[in-house]
Every structure is written in structure tokens, then in C-alpha cells.
Amino acid sequence: xxxxxxxxxxxxxxxxxxxxxxxxxxxxxxxxxxxxxxxxxxxxxxxxxxxxxxxxxxxxxxxxxxxxxxxxxxxxxxxxxxxxxxxxxxxxxxxxxxxxxxxxxxxxxxxxxxxxxxxxxxxxxxxxxxxxxxxxxxxxxxxxxxxxxxxxxxxxxxxxxxxxxxxxxxxxxxxxxxxxxxxxxxxxxxxxxxxxxxxxxxxxxxxxxxxxxxx
Amino acid sequence: xxxxxxxxxxxxxxxxxxxxxxxxxxxxxxxxxxxxxxxxxxxxxxxxxxxxxxxxxxxxxxxxxxxxxxxxxxxxxxxxxxxxxxxxxxxxxxxxxxxxxxxxxxxxxxxxxxxxxxxxxxxxxxxxxxxxxxxxxxxxxxxxxxxxxxxxxxxxxxxxxxxxxxxxxxxxxxxxxxxxxxxxxxxxxxxxxxxxxxxxxxxxxxxxxxxxxxxxxx
Amino acid sequence: xxxxxxxxxxxxxxxxxxxxxxxxxxxxxxxxxxxxxxxxxxxxxxxxxxxxxxxxxxxxxxxxxxxxxxxxxxxxxxxxxxxxxxxxxxxxxxxxxxxxxxxxxxxxxxxxxxxxxxxxxxxxxxxxxxxxxxxxxxxxxxxxxxxxxxxxxxxxxxxxxxxxxxxxxxxxxxxxxxxxxxxxxxxxxxxxxxxxxxxxxxxxxxxxxxxxxxxxxxxxxxxxxxxxxxxxxxxxxxxxxxxxxxxxxxxxxxxxxxxxxxxxxx
Numbered sequence: 001x002x003x004x005x006x007x008x009x010x011x012x013x014x015x016x017x018x019x020x021x022x023x024x025x026x027x028x029x030x031x032x033x034x035x036x037x038x039x040x041x042x043x044x045x046x047x048x049x050x051x052x053x054x055x056x057x058x059x060x061x062x063x064x065x066x067x068x069x070x071x072x073x074x075x076x077x078x079x080x081x082x083x084x085x086x087x088x089x090x091x092x093x094x095x096x097x098x099x100x101x102x103x104x105x106x107x108x109x110x111x112x113x114x115x116x117x118x119x120x121x122x123x124x125x126x127x128x129x130x131x132x133x134x135x136x137x138x139x140x141x142x143x144x145x146x147x148x149x150x151x152x153x154x155x156x157x158x159x160x161x162x163x164x165x166x167x168x169x170x171x172x173x174x175x176x177x178x179x180x181x182x183x184x185x186x187x188x189x190x191x192x193x194x195x196x197x198x199x200x201x202x203x204x205x206x207x208x209x210x211x212x213x214x215x
Numbered sequence: 216x217x218x219x220x221x222x223x224x225x226x227x228x229x230x231x232x233x234x235x236x237x238x239x240x241x242x243x244x245x246x247x248x249x250x251x252x253x254x255x256x257x258x259x260x261x262x263x264x265x266x267x268x269x270x271x272x273x274x275x276x277x278x279x280x281x282x283x284x285x286x287x288x289x290x291x292x293x294x295x296x297x298x299x300x301x302x303x304x305x306x307x308x309x310x311x312x313x314x315x316x317x318x319x320x321x322x323x324x325x326x327x328x329x330x331x332x333x334x335x336x337x338x339x340x341x342x343x344x345x346x347x348x349x350x351x352x353x354x355x356x357x358x359x360x361x362x363x364x365x366x367x368x369x370x371x372x373x374x375x376x377x378x379x380x381x382x383x384x385x386x387x388x389x390x391x392x393x394x395x396x397x398x399x400x401x402x403x404x405x406x407x408x409x410x411x412x413x414x415x416x417x418x419x420x421x422x423x424x425x426x427x428x429x430x431x432x433x
Numbered sequence: 434x435x436x437x438x439x440x441x442x443x444x445x446x447x448x449x450x451x452x453x454x455x456x457x458x459x460x461x462x463x464x465x466x467x468x469x470x471x472x473x474x475x476x477x478x479x480x481x482x483x484x485x486x487x488x489x490x491x492x493x494x495x496x497x498x499x500x501x502x503x504x505x506x507x508x509x510x511x512x513x514x515x516x517x518x519x520x521x522x523x524x525x526x527x528x529x530x531x532x533x534x535x536x537x538x539x540x541x542x543x544x545x546x547x548x549x550x551x552x553x554x555x556x557x558x559x560x561x562x563x564x565x566x567x568x569x570x571x572x573x574x575x576x577x578x579x580x581x582x583x584x585x586x587x588x589x590x591x592x593x594x595x596x597x598x599x600x601x602x603x604x605x606x607x608x609x610x611x612x613x614x615x616x617x618x619x620x621x622x623x624x625x626x627x628x629x630x631x632x633x634x635x636x637x638x639x640x641x642x643x644x645x646x647x648x649x650x651x652x653x654x655x656x657x658x659x660x661x662x663x664x665x666x667x668x669x670x671x672x673x674x675x676x677x678x679x680x681x682x683x684x685x686x687x688x689x690x691x692x693x694x695x696x697x698x699x
Contacts, residue, residue, distance in 0.1 A: 060413040060420070062374040065388060065405060072401040078218055118496050119543035123557035123609060124532040127525070133556065137547045152280070159282035163381060170285055183296060187289040191281050198280035 004185045007176060011193060014172030018197075021089055021158045021168060026151055028094025029101055033147075036098065037105020038131070051102070058099035064160055067092035071164045085166035089158070097154045104146045108139035148205035152198050159194075169193060224403040227394050231407055234390035241308055241386060242373045248312025249372070250365065253319025260324065271320075278317035284378050286310050291382040307379035315372050319365060326361040327353060360430045366423040370416050377408075387411060445508060447472040447613060447645045448493070453502030455488055455669075462488045464669035465502065472612075475639055475646040477656035477677075480666035481692060486649040489666070490615045493647070494537045495528050507534050507612055533561075536611035540618045542598040544590040544605070550577065551586035554605045562609065569608070576604040580634050596627030600634050607638075613645045620652060628652070635659065653696060657681055665689045 001008070039051045058066065071088040074081040083091065112135050120130040162171035173190040177183050259271030278286070287310040294301065301309075330353055338348040377388035385393070391404035448470040455463040462485045470476055478486045491497045492504065495511070503520065504511040513520035514527045523531075544553050554573035558564040564572075577583045580600035582593075590598050599619055606614060616635070620628045632655050639646070639659040650656050656663060656677065663680040665673045665688075673686045684690050 056417060057413070060417040061409045062377050062388070062412050064375075064377040064380075065409050065412060068388075068392075068401075069405045069409060072395065073405050076402060115539065115541055115543045116545070118494075119539065119545070121496060121532065122494050122535075122537040122539075123605070124529060124561045125557065126529070126561075129560060133560065134545060138545075141547065156280075156282040159284040160378070162284070170282070170288075173285075174288070177292065183292045187285070187293055190285055191277075191289060194281040194285060195277055199276065202276070202280060 003182070004189050007180075007182075007186060007189055010172050010176055011169060011189065014167055014169035015193065017086075017167060017171075018155075018158050018169040021086065021093070021161060021166075022151075022155050024086075024090045025093035025097065025158070026154055028090060029097040029150070029154065030147075032094060032098030033101025033105050036102035037109065040102060040106045041109050054095075055099045055102055058096050059103075063092060063096045063157055064163070066096055067160060067164060085161060085164045088164060089161035089166055093154055093157055097150050097157075100153075101147060101150055104143055104150070105139065108142040109135055111142060112138050145205050145209045148201060148208065152201050152205075155198055155201070156194070219406070220400070220403055223398075223400060224407055227404055228407065230394065231387055231390055231404070231411065234385060234387045235411060237304070237384065238373075238376045238386040238388075241304065241311065241376050241379060241384070242369070245308045245311030245376075246315065246369050246372055248308060249315035249319050249368070252312055252316030253321075254323050256316060256320035257323035257327065260320070261327070275317045275320050278314055283310065283314045283375060284381060286314055287378060287382050303379070303382050303384045307376075307382060307384045311372055311375070311379075315368055318368050322361050322364045322368070323357075325364075326357040329360065330357055363423050363427040363430060366419070366426060370419050370423070373419075374412060374416060446470055446505075447474070447507055448647075449505040450489075451503045451505075453492065453504060454500045455485075455492060455497065456500060462669055463492075463499070466670055468664065468671055470645060470647065472645055473643045474662065475648065475660050476662045476664055477648045477650055477660040478664045478666055479650070479653070479656060479692070479696075484666040485669045486666055487617055490537065490617050490647060490649055493613070493615055494535055495532055506531055533609075534612045535615065536606035536609050536613070537615040537617065538599070538602050538606050538619050540621050542590070542595070542602045542622075544598055544602055546590055548589075549586065550582065550588055550590065550593070550601050553590065553601060554586075554608050557605070558608050573604070573608055576607055577601070579637070580604050581630075594627060595623045596630045599623065599631045603631075603634055603638070611644070613647070616646065616648045616650070618649050618651065620650070651696065653681070653693070665692070667692075 036051045036055060040048050040055070042048045042051075067088060070083065070092050071085065073079070074083060074088075116134055116138070117130060120134045125133065158168060159170040161168050162174060165171070167175075169190065173186050176186045180186075256271050256275055259267050260275070262268045262271070287307065290306045290310050291303065294306070334352060334356065335348075338352045343352065376386055379386050380389035380392060383389075387408055391408040394404040395401040446469040448468070450466050450468040452465040452467060453463050454461070454465055462483075466485070466489070468489075478489065480486055488497060492499050493506070493511070499512060503513060509531065510520055510523070511531050512523050512528075514523045515521075545556070548556060551570065551573055554576060555566070555569040558569040558572070559566055574583060574586065577586055580603055582597060582600055582604070585593060585597060585601075590601065593601065603619075619635075620631050623631065632652065635648075635655070636659055638644075648656065648660065658677075660677055662674060663677050664671055665680065665684070665686070667688055673680065673684060673689045675684075680689065681693065684693065
């Protein structure tokens with residue numbers, strides 16, 4: 001194949017890892033964000049306190065430090081938890097982005113006005129029905145655009161796993177630079193590939209933002 | 216069983232604090248660069264001249280859509296091939312500034328868009344010069360409400376400085392990596408680095424929340 | 434704990450307030466308020482802002498908890514539960530049982546913005562009462578037809594005018610078939626030209642149903658036309674009550690007269 005297309009087979013192998021990692025970590029992040037976001041609005045101070053600690057811990061430190069901690073510190077005593085680079089990447093990115101996402105969920109829930117809850121009480125819904133039928137569906141619409149932005153941030157952050165030896169897109173590019181040289185070409189192709197992954201998401205977020213039927 | 220060795224932690228703390236100076240320098244210089252670049256990009260995007268507004272828009276979209284780490288590698292490995300040899304720290308600061316400049320430009324853009332139409336019309340009606348309109352009327356009103364969002368990016372950038380370790384800058388995280396590989400003890404250095412990041416970023420985040428409450432934005 | 438002295442029975446009032454007190458901080462909104470409302474009676478509650486009208490309705494809808502006193506709805510205590518003849522604070526289960534008897538229409542409509550009009554009306558019958566979907570929808574269409582909005586059932590609330598939204602809100606509350614309906618200043622948030630259509634629906638409702646209604650309103654002409662009784666609230670107590678003809682033409686209390694002359698001026 002003609003340059004720069006001869007670089008592609010190697011990079012595509014890394015691309016698969018990057019996409020798999022993005023999907024797995026964003027699924028974890030989504031679950032964590034919704035659970036932590038709802039739990040943080042709890043009136044029970046123990047629950048909201050524990051969740052608050054998790055959120056501030058992960059938002060207050062650096063995602064790279066978290067990833068190294070999970071990959072290099074957890075395997076030693078007293079923890080003795082050895083994780084594959086992929087799993088360490090999924091957990092670090094999922095918990096980090098999940099912490100930011102939970103703030104989005106919390107904010108959206110709190111933005112639903114008290115009067116909507118009162119209408120739910122007047123129609124005799126149970127507290128669970130009020131959350132699942134009235135509050136969360138309305139919160140979801142506010143949540144979608146910021147979640148899209150978080151997904152883009154997560155995708156870009158997957159490049160960090162190359163630093164814990166996972167052979168993602170960036171890792172393959174670094175390998176190519178060492179084996180075949182052609183530095184400018186390798187990194188230019190790499191940047192374009194990330195752009196082609198992330199930019200459609202950006203456009204998707206803008207489309208969703210412009211499409212809400214009800215005000 | 217091995218647990219947290221306080222004595223060892225105490226021993227390595229001075230080295231980490233020393234490296235923290237580099238982290239803070241990178242944050243401050245990088246953000247100053249981002250703040251200026253972002254304003255230029257935002258004004259560029261508003262330009263009525265297409266060969267200014269289009270490239271400015273394209274730069275923002277492209278830089279925001281690609282990872283900071285890859286941008287740093289690009290600058291670090293590619294620039295020297297074209298004869299631009301800069302210290303790793305300078306490359307890192309340029310990378311941070313460029314990346315976050317694309318984010319701050321959006322903050323400026325939203326802030327400028329939030330100024331009521333009447334203000335522009337009043338400035339035109341009073342026949343102010345273009346320069347006077349921007350520096351005395353629009354920006355003084357637009358910038359204070361932007362401060363919380365800019366502050367959030369400052370804190371975000373601070374937490375991304377460990378990426379400079381990947382291009383050999385010995386900031387706080389790289390120092391922890393070096394200590395860890397020399398002593399085979401990852402627990403204390405990585406935990407301490409986490410704590411140090413938290414100690415600086417958490418109060419800053421609280422401060423920004425208070426700013427937000429004061430300016431009543433979001 | 435309060436002794437349950439006088440047992441209510443089916444022939445008793447639909448609603449009874451007994452020495453109900455409610456304050457927000459230092460502000461005493463209801464001061465030992467007593468009030469009975471008979472089954473199928475329609476009363477309009479009038480009074481200056483801050484006299485406690487809205488709070489009275491909100492306590493009935495269990496949106497605010499009274500500080501003391503007892504309220505009976507349909508013979509059962511609302512905020513209390515009987516345990517061995519003693520009244521103890523009600524739990525969520527008891528409150529949900531009691532809420533089934535009461536419906537409310539709000540000043541700000543409070544329609545669910547993420548549901549189309551039809552689903553706004555069917556959501557609670559289906560998921561709270563367990564009505565089958567086809568039945569609930571047929572009933573909802575009847576009700577929407579009654580309020581003149583059958584053609585809007587596939588619209589979102591934001592696509593309707595305020596008057597139309599309020600009429601949907603009335604249909605939504607009726608769909609739950611409550612024994613008691615509460616109307617909290619339902620025309621206060623509407624543009625003047627939209628008030629008529631909502632009051633029209635209310636007049637129709639008054640004619641065609643036997644529901645017990647408590648109406649808080651500033652529309653004195655309307656209150657006069659549809660109510661069996663007018664209750665004038667002043668500083669958290671019932672200062673005067675009686676048939677509309679009496680209250681509006683020849684009130685006993687000077688404060689009632691003063692209030693009416695102020696609101697009837699324009």
C-alpha cells in the first residue's frame with residue numbers, strides 16, 4: 001500500500017482497542033453517574049456523604065494518577081488486586097468520568113422544579129414512580145448534551161492507557177514511530193483518526209441540543 | 216503485610232514538593248497562554264473576514280477533538296524534525312496552552328454572545344471606535360461572568376499536567392514515577408501525588424463555586 | 434398524640450378542619466382554623482394574600498404538614514392514623530390511601546412537559562389506579578372532549594396556551610375520580626383573555642358533577658355563581674362564612690366589607 005496507508009493496518013489494530021475501551025468505560029461511567037447522581041440527592045446523610053466523598057476524590061485528583069494508582073498500587077499488598085491494563089483503564093476512566101457525570105445527573109434532578117414533584121404527589125404516584133416517571137425522564141433531556149461532551153472527553157482520555165502499556169491507537173503510533181520512523185506522518189494520521197472518531201460525536205451533541213421537542 | 220510507610224512518605228515529600236513547583240509553573244504559564252490564545256480565537260471566529268473566521272473555527276474544532284497527550288507527542292517529536300528545538304517544559308506549556316485555548320475560546324464566545332444587543336447598539340450610537348467598543352464596553356461586561364468557567368478550566372488543566380511526564384518533563388507525577396521505579400514502592404509516591412493534587416484542586420473548586428454563586432451564572 | 438373524640442361517620446362532613454395550626458418560621462399562616470365542608474358542597478375561599486387560603490389547600494393535598502390539629506377527609510383522619518384509638522402520625526402508606534380521595538389543580542398548571550396531552554391525563558390512572566390502558570385512554574378522550582381539547586391530545590403542553598394547559602390540568606385531575614377537588618387560584622397565572630375559557634369549564638363542572646369542591650379564587654363573580662358557600666379567611670382563621678348572596682351583598686364583618694370593596698372596585 002502507498003504511504004501513508006501502509007501505516008493503517010497497525011493503527012487499526014490499536015483503533016479496535018481504543019473503541020472497545022471507550023465503549024466499556026463509558027458504560028461503566030453511565031451506570032456510576034446515574035446511581036451516584038441519584039444517591040447524592042438522598043436525604044440520608046450517610047449515603048450522600050459516602051457518594052460525595054467518591055465524587056470529590058475522583059474529581060479532585062488527576063485521572064492519570066488514578067490510572068497509575070489502580071494499575072501499579074493495587075497489585076501490591078495489602079490490596080493484592082492485579083488488573084489487566086485494559087481493565088485498569090476501564091475502571092479508572094469509568095470511575096473518573098462517572099464522578100463528573102454524577103454531578104450532571106444531580107444538577108439535572110435538582111433543576112426539576114418542586115412543582116413537578118407536587119403534581120406527582122397530587123396524582124398519588126409513589127415516590128419511586130415520581131423519580132422514574134416524572135423526574136428522571138425530564139432530567140434525561142438536560143443530561144444528554146453534557147453526557148455527550150463527557151463521552152468525547154472520555155474518548156480522548158483513552159490515549160492515556162498507552163502509558164500503562166495497553167496497545168491502543170496511541171500506543172501503536174508510538175511503536176510505529178520507533179520501528180518505521182516517519183514521525184510526522186505517523187502522528188498526523190493519528191491526530192486525524194482521533195478527530196474522525198470524536199467530531200461526529202460533537203456534531204451529534206449539537207444535533208440533540210437543537211432538537212428538544214418540549215421546552 | 217506491607218502498609219503505608221509514613222516514614223518513607225515523609226522522606227520523599229520534599230522531592231515531590233520540589234517537583235510541584237514545576238507543576239504549578241506549567242499550570243500558570245500554560246493557562247496564561249490559553250487565556251490569550253482563547254480570546255484571539257474567539258475574536259477570530261467572530262471576524263467578518265472568512266479567511267480569519269474559518270481557520271480560527273477549524274483550529275478550535277480540531278484541537279478540541281483530539282487528545283492532549285497525542286498533541287504533546289506531536290509537538291515533542293515532530294517540531295525538532297523541522298529544526299524547532301525547544302526544552303520539553305516549553306513544548307508542554309505550548310501543548311497545554313493550545314489545547315485549553317480551544318476550550319477558553321468557547322467560554323469567551325458564549326460570554327460575548329451574552330452581552331445584550333442594546334449594549335452594542337448603544338456603543339455604535341455613541342460612535343465609539345471599534346477598539347474602544349471592545350476594550351471599554353463589551354469585554355469589561357463580558358469577562359466577570361466568565362471567570363467561574365475560566366477557573367474550572369484552570370483547575371482542569373492543573374489536573375492534566377501529569378501528561379507532561381510523557382514528554383520527559385519532571386513535574387510532580389514524573390517525580391513520583393521515578394521514585395516508584397527506583398524504590399519499588401508505588402504506594403506512597405502515587406498516593407502522595409494524589410493527595411497533593413487534591414489539596415490544591417479541591418479548595419480551588421470550592422472557591423469557583425462561590426464565584427459562580429456571586430455572578431449567578433449556571 | 435391527640436384523642437380521637439368525635440368519631441366521624443358517613444353522614445358527617447366530607448372535610449373537617451379541627452384547630453389546625455400551621456406556621457412557616459415565625460409566620461403563623463393558620464391559627465387554630467376550624468372548617469367543615471359537606472359532601473357535594475362547593476365552597477369558595479376568599480381573602481387577602483397571606484390569609485392562608487393556599488396553605489389550607491396544600492395541607493389537604495398533603496403537600497404541607499400542619500403543626501397541630503386534626504383534619505378529617507371522608508370520615509378518616511388525613512395526617513394521622515388510628516392505632517388502638519389513639520391518633521398517631523400517618524405513614525406514607527396512609528397518606529397515599531388518603532390522596533386517592535383528593536385531586537388538585539395548580540395555579541401554574543404543573544403539567545408534565547415531557548408527556549403529550551393524552552399521556553398527561555392517562556399516566557396516573559394507568560400506573561396509580563391500575564386502569565387498563567384502553568379504558569384509561571377512552572376516559573381521557575371523554576374528559577379532553579369535555580374541556581374542549583380533544584384535538585390537542587397529541588400535542589406537548591408547551592405547544593398549548595395557558596388556558597388550554599389549565600383545562601388539560603383539570604381533565605388530568607378529574608381522571609383520578611377524586612371525591613374532593615381542590616382548585617388553587619387556577620386563573621391567576623393566565624392572560625385576561627384566557628380566563629373565560631377556564632371558568633367556563635369550571636361552571637360546566639359545577640353543573641354536571643356532585644364532587645366536593647374547594648376553590649381558592651380572586652374571581653368574585655365566578656365564586657358567586659358556582660359556590661354554595663363563601664368562606665372569608667382572615668389571618669389564618671375563618672372570619673365569616675355564608676351563602677354568596679349574603680356575603681357579597683350584606684357581610685356582617687367590617688373586614689369582609691373592606692376586603693370586598695377593595696377587590697370589587699375593579
